[in-house]
Amino acid sequence: MDLSDFRKEYTDRGLSREDLAADPMAQFEQWFQQAVELKLHEPNAMSLATVDATGRPLLRTVLLKYFDTNGFVFFTNYQSRKAKHIAENPNVSLLFPWVILERQVIVQGRAEKISATESLKYFTSRPRESQLGAWVSDQSSVISSRKLLMQKLAEIKDKFANGEVPLPSFWGGYRVVPETIEFWQGGSARLHDRFLYERKEGGWEIERLSP
Structure with a gap:
């Protein structure tokens, strides 16, 4: 073009x-x-x-x-x-x-x-979902599927379900x-x-x- x-x-x-x-x-x-x-x-x-x-x-x-x-x-x-x-x-x-x-x-x-x-x-100060996302993403690394990412998010949500999300x-x-x-x-x-x-x-x- x-x-x-x-x-x-x-x-x-x-x-x-x-x-x-x-x-x-x-x-x-x-x-x-x-x-x-x-x-x-x-x-x-x-x-x-x-x-x-x-x-x-x-x-x-x-x-x-x-x-x-x-x-x-x-x-x-x-x-x-x-x-x-x-x-x-x-x-x-x-x-x-x-x-x-x-x-x-x-x-x-x-x-x-x-x-x-x-x-x-x-x-x-970040929304809780963004805090959880920081724990989930091994940024820049290769992942096999989005499903794996969502499974990890579910695990992290369960791990910190009863308290504040700590700073990674x-x-x-x-x-x-x-x-x-x-x-x-x-x-x-x-x-x-x-x-x-x-x-x-x-x-x-x-x-x-x-x-």
Whole structure:
């Protein structure tokens, strides 16, 4: 299929240096709130890129669960493929593709495990079914059938039927500590506005990038 003529002209919404907050996390919060107010579907969905020990990249979508001045936090099974990649190479990248807003945010940084206390705090806030699901899924491993998965779920439900579901030792969060954050705003005639925040000693440096 030839997609060479499949294009959309962007609006001239624009983004100027004067529009930007001095801190990229404050700028991200501003854009995120706008995405929420406009009722984008899952604005916290982000693509996570990791690289394995042989240098092969892998991309998947995960959900941002909270962010603050320290970085972006998501949760997963610590035995998953993404966790193994991070153990081998903690350098990762995130992408927030807010296409409807003609925006994207690209983060480069290092992923590090959060504390068990932080993971427990989030885990206890999850619906019970999601808590059980964390125990059931041996994430990224090969399974012979969905029936086997459902049998394991029934066993876990029975095991924890009379009490709270504990935090699995193999499940928890990662924080991506950003080193660079790029804010991209689509522009007319493909003259997009791009600004890169780069962490420097003593603060953040902001540079405009060519589209």
